[in-house]
Amino acid sequence: MKRLVLVLATVFLTGCFNNDDVDVQATDSVTLGETTFKKNCISCHGKEGQGLVKDWKKTQENGKYPAPPINGTAHAFHHSPKALLTTINDGGVILGGWMPGFKDQLNEVEKQGLLDYIHSLWPSELQKKYDEKFK
Numbered sequence: 775m776k777r778l779v780l781v782l783a784t785v786f787l788t789g790c791f792n793n794d795d796v797d798v799q800a801t802d803s804v805t806l807g808e809t810t811f812k813k814n815c816i817s818c819h820g821k822e823g824q825g826l827v828k829d830w831k832k833t834q835e836n837g838k839y840p841a842p843p844i845n846g847t848a849h850a851f852h853h854s855p856k857a858l859l860t861t862i863n864d865g866g867v868i869l870g871g872w873m874p875g876f877k878d879q880l881n882e883v884e885k886q887g888l889l890d891y892i893h894s895l896w897p898s899e900l901q902k903k904y905d906e907k908f909k
């Protein structure tokens with residue numbers, strides 16, 4: 775009996791550790807994304823991506839739209855990860871906007887981190903819908 779308990783405990787623990795590894799990796803990417811976001815994006819998209827103005831649909835004095843929130847209250851979650859990555863790489867200028875592109879400033883791991891971080895800002899209901907649609 776003692777041996778069986780030991781075997782079961784080992785199987786159980788090994789299972790746990792494996793799962794932990796996966797979680798740790800995902801968490802790391804979000805953490806890297808958060809650091810990258812704070813350095814490069816917060817000046818326009820605000821802390822935790824909520825934007826800097828109350829009404830992001832209203833043009834500013836310079837006639838341009840402010841950066842939209844990307845925390846799940848605007849429409850970033852309607853776009854596939856690929857489309858979001860394109861915005862991060864190329865910015866908004868080609869779409870008539872003014873967000874700068876980050877193609878050469880950030881590496882691919884940092885960009886994936888940003889996508890994971892942005893995803894982590896959304897309410898879980900949105901995350902679920904997004905994952906069903908895009909992942």
Ligand code: HEC
Binds near residue numbers: 840842851861
């Ligand atoms: C100088 C201001 C500025 C900076 C810095 C900036 N953005 Fe933006 N961002 C914008 C604006 C403005 C838009 C809307 C499109 C446009 O006008 O170019 C936008 C749009 C986006 C969108 C699309 C949102 C949607 O609803 O589709 C994403 C995603 C995004 N930004 C992510 C980032 C990330 C990640 C960073 C940092 C690496 C960043 N932005 C840095 C101004 C900025």
